[in-house]
Amino acid sequence: MYRFKKFAIAPLAIFTCLTQAAIPYKNHQYEYTQPNGEVVSISLEGNDYFALQRTQDGRLVIFDEKKNGLTYAKVSSDGQDLISTGVLVSNKAVQGNVIKDAAFTLSRTAIQKKVEQAQQRMFGEQSHTKANGMLSTISEVDTQSTGQIKGLTIIIDFPDFRGTISKSQVESFLNDLNYTEFGNAQSVRGYFRSVSGGKLDYTNTVTAYYTAKKNKSYYTDDRYSSTVRSQELIKEALNWLEYTQGFDFSTLSVNGSRQIKGLNIFYAGNSDSSWSKGLWPHMAALSPRFCADGVCTDRYQITDMRNSLAIGTFVHESGHLVTNWPDLYDYDGSSEGSVASFGVMGYGAIGETNRFKPTPPVAHFRNLAGWDTVTELNPAINSNAPSGTLTHTSGSNTSYKWTNPSNRNEAFYIEAIHRSGQNSEQLDQGLAIWHVDSAGNNSNEWYPYIQMEHADGNRDPENKSNRGDSTDLYDVAGEFSASLPNALSSKGTNSLWWNGSSSGLAVSEISDAAQTMSFKIGGGVTPPKGDVYTGYLADKQQAIVPNGTWFQYAGGTLDMTLEGPSNADFDLKLEVWQGGRWVQAAVSESPTSNEAITYQASNGYYRITVYSYSGSGDYSLMLSK
Template sequence: MKNNLKLLAIPLTLLTSSLAYAAVPYQNETYPFKQPNGDTVIITLNGNTYFAEQRAANGKLVIFDEVLNGMAYAKVSDDGKTLQSTGVLVTKANAKRLARAEVGQLEQVSKTLVKEHIHTAKQNFFAETADVNAQLVEPSAISGTVKGLTIIIDFPDARGTITKGQVESFLNDLNYSEFGNAQSVRGYFRSVSGNQLDYTNTVTAYYTAKNNKAYYADSRYSSTVRSQELIKEALNWLENTQGFNFASLTTNGSKQIRGLNIFYAGASDSSWSKGLWPHMAQLSPRFCADGVCTDRYQITDMGNSLAIGTFVHESGHLITNWPDLYDYDGTSQGSVASFGVMGFGAIGDTNRFKPTRPVAPLRATAGWDTVTELNPALNANAPSGRLTHTAASNTSYKWSNPQNTQEAFYIEAIHRAGQNSEQPDQGLAIWHVDPAGNNSDEWHPYIQMEHADARRDPENNRNRGDANDLFDVNGEFSATLPNALTSKGTNSLWWNGNDSGLAISGVSDPAATISFDLGAVEPPAGEVYTGYLNNKQQAIQPNGNWFQYAGGTIKATLQGPAGADFDLKLEKWVNGAWQQVAVSESPTSNEAITYSASNGYYRFIVLSYSGAGDYLLNVNK
């Protein structure tokens, strides 16, 4: 079952008004919720800020019922479009009342419907927050000393149990291990940046809220209503009572505070996305003092202990504008999966105490890596032959697209040691980067991990990375290896299907330093055919004819119009009829075929599955 059914029951206005545009991932995370009758029920959560699947201890799906003011068992609406309350609260007495058959019908909710709801919600949201979103999708370089602010808050009826000193150590100490953490937040960023970023936080004294905790944690309100009221209370207290100098904090070019963090005492005591539920958003209206203003913030509960994972992940958004690297719509686990802190590398039993490093492309945008361009078309002095890379060295290689330098392959060694000890695998990592990609398109994300086993398990929702994903022990990566498919395979083709010319072989065994052979070749020019297709039309190439081929490898790439879905087929004349021998049918108009042909007569079919426009077919024989 996809982890997205909860979104169907949420009005789109909730998502668009919350200004929450960076999501925290949840994986089998449990939280206690106190019901109106006094029962405390344990809810298991999977999902993120945009959607979440919530289940009671008996495995049944639940939803917050605003009329009953509590968690109720859920059912699918009569039209099959939303998840609704059954009107039966989750209590000890009701635990066995709902039959599992009622839960089973939820499995029939259309995946397409789910994606349509999410797409609409995100479109509306991003349209209303275009300026803020522009900051998110354009990661920025950052180094030197960065000073953030962490406000700690308790309540008249719920006093803080974690001291200010403990929070300061959690954030700033360079030798830190309390609560099971391997290092502090500051220590993490110093480590992964190669000591180029020193991120510290000023921690306030406890601010005691004006109201009891239940007022702010009221699950009848979205998470940005009472929590933002609480944050504004605390900011006004800092300004008017404490005389805090907000100008001492690091700001961006618009004089907006980069790191604004709020910790409050105890648990959230709220349903998912409600009340005081932990989240990141933009403070509206903004608070200004001493010539600077607020922008984004993160707020979370302290509970009984502190783990740096979520704080580090959200700081990646706040101070570097890194995007999330997992699939928001829940139809996959993304591509980076658990191999990076902005994927799932900051959650779970061990990763939350020792989050993984940011992947090479993100370190490069932050200015922390020395990046060597390997493509001789862009670097006349590019190294070649046998190359080496050392993990955690703040260096990386890249092979960029001369026609679109935003697109590139990044190459780095990953070794399971130190900060990376919780990685699912070790070996040579290859990342395919394209800012035109989309988080929720598992087959063309912003950063695609080139899985060495070619299974694409995270994209197919099988796992969040495993021990076969990195290249090692004579591993090979080229235009056809380890998988020749363009849309769902793993290879060095550009996203338009053209051969990048990148070829890697002879990868050494996993170790701190990995060697590999760079055997790049210039892609052949090939034969080029162009044309125009109307919707559902097809064309025969070359030029409406067939060709005779003595045998060998036939490679063909198709570039069609954006927004359409063009497909490519190769046919052979067999026993007096044309027979399909190869096909490329991705959901886009960029297709590629590699076929080992015997002697015979062949032709290509270019067809429009949907949409119309110009196309270009490149054939190499």
């Protein structure tokens, strides 16, 4: 196999906030006790920010504060809200006109609004978004997760409900290297040691049981959102640890802001709450924060222990707390995401089998964490880039990357996935190709942060057909190029950059799916000689390139070529900043939409304007410096 060499090229930054962290649910079943004592079964689909609750026969459900229980729901006439019918959910025959329709739901804009409101409630100021829907930058330092990291897990019971899972069982669940209790294939520590290639040793200090001040029903009160009484309970336990137990919080691992990385709370029994209420499991920021021994809290996760423990959700949430990875599924429910079940930060930790043995993080996340040796394949960046036939071994903590020289936050990652080892619960095996761009938004299924390049070209998860299947990874019949598996630049699977220009990457001659696979790099479309910008102009409209702003240039030749619609007249202008204003440096104004400028520029600030003299349509501008 080709010997991988790690080059000093920084991994892509994550342009997302820590609030991109929620527990996903897929056909999650829970039982709820109504105020009349009747126990009803509810199915949940969604996440901490927004979820649809339905009865077993498909009727929508909502918590009604006046009834103090779950009632059947209907959608408001404007599609913005769920409204209680006032009829309590019952196992008996339904009275009145209650709609039964599994497709009946809120509008997408209404769901997006509710997601934002939930993020604000759970994370406060941390949840403020930018215009593109993504959030503040996490530095590369924040994502590096190697060496020994120590978290804290507090176990809690109640005066009227004692814990049935012992402290030693929780310690084994978190820390044992040979762990199989409750059907798990490994412990939480075992998972991270496996996927990091031994570079991360994540262990947890487990407390003795803290018995809450009040009975469990006080904390599970459905009249309060999940962050209210849960945080009251957590603060009780933290104060008990500090003032009664004398716990030294400085022994825990912290980030650069001296905030505890892994704060986990397990409580006895079930949640005994409806979704997002009472003690419903979730992740949020503790407010006000707790500080002791020179460190402070930041985020926490809290969940019920029930009668058994599965590592999947704990591992997924630890991906947020310890490594700062964001979720890879679609919060507004309009799709199943693109990565779907092929990565732990998608749905790769909540299935029937992978909740006991979660799938690994995708190659990009392993790179951010400092766990992979990554080889840059783009010769425009790495003059010593290997080419021709290459090989990759599944689970080897290596990967290949093809980076966009015009946008270092965009790249393709390549790795083999074989159904063995930590990948044994994957839906498919073969060559995985991930398209990563930090400007993407996971709630936009056609421009996500990480897009899986599905070998069958069907984009089933994006179209909400499934969460991945056995034809998604590339093998002997597959090929990946600018036009294959399909040439749909906005929704398809191909090697084009997101702006529509060619990346020059082509993957062919892929071997049969195996633990070690071979493939050929090369033979793709010749990459453009410069940066390509695309857009649409209405009649008499103009656009400033690049991206509505200016660029600084140290001097030399600026070449720009504009291509537009044949039935319109688009023109091109270059301006330079002089004397406190923009001054025209060069212009191309032929009676067609094909324009070109070559300009000998000195050191300064420049911008390019594409404008419609007449007509409308798409344009493409290539700029080389």
